[in-house]
Amino acid sequence: MLWFDTPQKKTQNILKTIGKGKASESHVHELLQLLEKQPQMVPDVAAYLIAVLKDNNKKSYMLAISALNKVSENDDKLIEDTGDVILGSMQKAQKELGVDGMLNALEILFRIAKYDPEKMKNAFVELFICLGNMNPRVRESSYHLLSMIAIAKPELYRGHSQELRRSLNGLNLDERIYSCKIISALADHDTSIVEDTYEKLKDIALTHVNSDLRSEAAYAMKKFNIKEETDTGRSKESQDFDFGQELLRPDDHKLAPDFGVIADELSTRISDINLKSDAANLLDSMGLGHLKNPGENEPTFDAAKLQSSLRQLMRSGNVERAAILNTYGEVIASAGEAIEKSMLANLVAVLPAGSGPRTRISLAVKDRNCVAVRVNRKAILAVMTKSDASLDIVQLEMNKSIESLDKLLT
Incomplete structure (x- = not known):
């Protein structure tokens, strides 16, 4: 075999191409194929890609993050200390990363947060920017990560209620619903973390035209247990308002x-009943066998x-x-x-x-x-x-x- 045809040399050439910002998805695909045959090279490849992200060549970030996310998918330890590097790339090159780059960056951060949410303490500004992104997939991925932090390490949100209030006024309906859900999760732990969001939640629950958003805002309000003064001076629990909170919430459903x-x-x-077979036989007996579509639900x-x-x-x-x-x-x-x-x-x-x-x-x-x-x-x-x-x-x-x-x- 010629020296320039070895897997190591091919891998090296692909990494250099990525580092120069001249690679394509086909290069990443070829890199993954090479690493399947040479798994011992994975740690060195991951280290090189992390070094690329520390450089200032923004054009290289999108595919470097994509490659890093894929080559490390079987070993989270390879990316456990890359949180600040990934956040730095998101800050410096949001435009260059595009939707795919942002999704891969959020995926890496999610994997880090699963093991140590404390490492996300500096991530809130970027994550809330992503929550307001124009792409719905980026908004959803950011929400998953913010929710995980809210559940696993709610105290990290102290001092960040301003970002939540801003998201409650966001341009996108799902962004506002996500914010209500995050506030609800935080209020389960300690309402003082998000106490200054209550008035905004109340305004949404009472006046917004969208029933889903009203319901989520009312559901979050219930966690505060704040008594409202009625026009007659009589106190009334905020959860007594009929905002649709009695509607079935599939996520919260528990079997009685x-x-x-x-x-x-x-x-x-x-x-012991084969419902699929019996249904097919029934159609045959009725002379409607042509209506069968065995693969319809497969x-x-x-x-x-x-x-x-x-x-x-x-x-x-x-x-x-x-x-x-x-x-x-x-x-x-x-x-x-x-x-x-x-x-x-x-x-x-x-x-x-x-x-x-x-x-x-x-x-x-x-x-x-x-x-x-x-x-x-x-x-x-x-x-x-x-x-x-x-x-x-x-x-x-x-x-x-x-x-x-x-x-x-x-």
């Missing part, structure tokens, strides 16, 4: 014990990539089992020990058939939780949490996984 008994009984009775997928995505979800340390199901409750990919079929049947039976993506249901199992989230109309993500896992953190991690799973399930 008696309903769980019904679900158990239902899953037992239908466990997602197409790459099993290896699905399993890799599930393993990535489990690396956080909060999930001990994970599975992807079709709408019939059949497992199409899994990681870790298998989740009991009866439990999966319960989840599928309870999850509304016509519900949209992100609809969620959870069942308590001793000291653990089994959580299911609809990925799309064809697939469901189910996980079993570890005993000491925060359900809120698990739900955030599942939301992040859904973004990649939805692309793999077509």
Whole structure:
């Protein structure tokens, strides 16, 4: 083999091209292929990419961050100390990073925050800028990270209520809803962190034209337990106002014990019934066999990539089992020990058939939780949490996984 054809030399050439800001996605793809065959080079490649981000060549940042996020996806330790470097890149080159670069940067920060949210104490200015970004995917990714910090390390928000108030006045409806949800999470811990957002929440809850935003603002207000003076001088609890807070919130839904008994009984009775086959036979008997579409509710997928995505979800340390199901409750990919079929049947039976993506249901199992989230109309993500896992953190991690799973399930 000629010296210039070795994997090491090819890798070196690609890294130099990235460093000069002249690379393309095809270079990153080729780099990943080389590292699959030479995994021992990954730490050195990651170190080089971090060095590129410390340089002042803004044109190189977008693909350097993309490559760093991908080459380190199996080892979070490679990026655990890069928070300030990533934030610096976001500050210096927001335009050059573009949407894809910002999403990769937020993904790296999310992975760092999972293990040490304290490292995000200097990130708030940039994260709130992202929360107001014109791209909805950037806004959503920023929200996931801000929510994780609010749940895991709420005290870091002290002194940052101004950013929350600004977001409550944001141009985008989802930005304002996200801000209400973050305030709600912080108020669960200590209302003094966000006490100066109350009047703005009240104004939104009473006057805004959008019912979803009004409901979220009212829900956050309830956490403050502040008594309002009525026109007659009589005090009234703020939560008595009818802002739609009694509407079912899928994220907060917990199965009542008696309903769980019904679900158990239902899953037992239908466990031996092949509903899909029976429905197909019924159509045939009616002379309507042409209406059958065997693949209509069957997602197409790459099993290896699905399993890799599930393993990535489990690396956080909060999930001990994970599975992807079709709408019939059949497992199409899994990681870790298998989740009991009866439990999966319960989840599928309870999850509304016509519900949209992100609809969620959870069942308590001793000291653990089994959580299911609809990925799309064809697939469901189910996980079993570890005993000491925060359900809120698990739900955030599942939301992040859904973004990649939805692309793999077509």
